[in-house]
């Protein structure tokens with residue numbers, strides 16, 4: 001049995017884009033995110049965060065802050081009746097900082113290391129999955145693993161949509177994560193009705 005997943009970028013998709021979340025108080029959920037993730041939970045989608053956090057390699061904050069921030073994220077979501085099935089992050093940067101954080105790793109999006117880990121641990125099928133994010137790199141990442149790609153216009157989304165040099169286009173562009181989830185859920189209902 002394999003599961004389908006919705007992979008979520010973090011900054012600008014789940015929480016307000018503030019540059020680097022270098023303090024726990026700078027992590028705040030965007031509107032309707034709790035509702036959106038709850039809907040995914042209710043419809044049986046594995047919900048998995050995949051995030052680049054090069055602020056660690058850059059020396060802006062310690063790796064331990066990422067764990068604190070992720071605890072806060074889970075607590076805030078729990079308060080809205082929602083949960084995440086997995087959270088995967090990359091703390092590296094290819095040419096800033098000092099090793100081991102400075103390295104050409106396999107986990108910094110659009111490289112696919114983090115998703116491969118998630119697929120193994122959670123038994124996921126990427127071809128039946130979606131990736132939602134606010135950057136061009138999230139869309140390229142989705143394509144590399146064979147998932148459908150949705151761009152949200154929160155965070156960097158509006159600017160990316162207008163100015164990014166798109167090599168591959170998103171399958172769908174929406175206002176925010178909630179709208180992305182509505183679309184995903186509707187697509188699935190359409191498909192299952194078609195099969196019956």
Ligand SMILES: [Mg+2]
Pocket residue numbers: 009010011012013133134135155
């Ligand atoms: Mg982002």
Ligand SMILES: [Zn+2]
Pocket residue numbers: 090091092105106107108
């Ligand atoms: Zn990495």
